[in-house]
Amino acid sequence: MTVLVIAEHDHATLKPATLNTVTAAAACQSGDVHVLVAGANAVEAAKAAAQVAGVAKVIVADSPSLAENLAENVAAQVLGIAKKYSHILFPATADGKNVAPRVAAKLDVAHISDKVIVAINKDEEAPIFSVADYGLVADLLTAVPELVEML
Template structure:
């Protein structure tokens, strides 16, 4: 029984979500191989070989794989799939784009968003916005799985010594082409990788207040900024800051929620955080039910006081 992890990378380095996925694959009990599909991605393949617990790295290199187009990556995975009992993807935007295509081409059911490996054919995954856990068993010969990265600790990025083997690159499908990419530049940590997150809700009232009140706290803590869906929908914060079931799933060491009531869809995205601090003047706010520390106070007074104390 051998598992294949599809690495998420930028052709130069391996992204953190891959490390969590390797941990999930290792829990299956067999060998773990990693596929690095890209172009001029030798550095990323070398980095993958250093991941603790990885037995082999397959490096597929072609211009058609440079930008990670879902059709081409799926074709590459299918070309290698016969040798593996499990194929695992991080449950990120990229992983969720490729995994369903692979499952469909293999004619198997996808097992989505797992948070625990019970056995080689049985897994746990959250349902109903994380309010219930489903135990899913699959009889498919090849199991296509996406891994909720917050459910698994990352594997060590160094200490491994896997062999790197070249894999024949699949032909360009011709179904899509890369046109361009607009990347938001920020000095702050990326939301899903941040160890500390400061999030704001609709109670902040405007984009100006959102930035005025929360930015100093985030600066003091070296934190990423997040937001509830209500704040994003109201235009107080950009879409890529949204934390929740329909945004980003995060599990930082510290999550500070200011003016967030705690709707179910928001809690689903952050309740696995190690320490949750809630600031809200409504004592009945659902956010207090998951908070380790709750402060019943006006955020416009409490947050500046907290900044001064830091």
């Protein structure tokens, strides 16, 4: 099972949300993690993605149409390679939340926001708990593998 992570970046560096998403992808499955860096002149961001622990492959989509990170354009890139992956993960940011529903609709799969929000955080006062349906105060890297094993 190979997972695709959609990188969030400023065309030169990866944003921390991408690192969190790669960590979650690695903890949730036993296959490879690939990262898609879609942007314009984003070679440096792609190089940074290749250095992230757990990333087996970086795919670069470099085009002027991706310079503004418009959801429609990024979604088109994701859809072009989506069938190769068992899971596609987006950072839980505004950019990810704009692209993910478009991809889910085109692939005719449920989007995670349809499904239930489960928050896992070491900080019991974390703001995510105020919007989550379920919350677990724990270390993500310990809790997720244990939950997956229970399924």
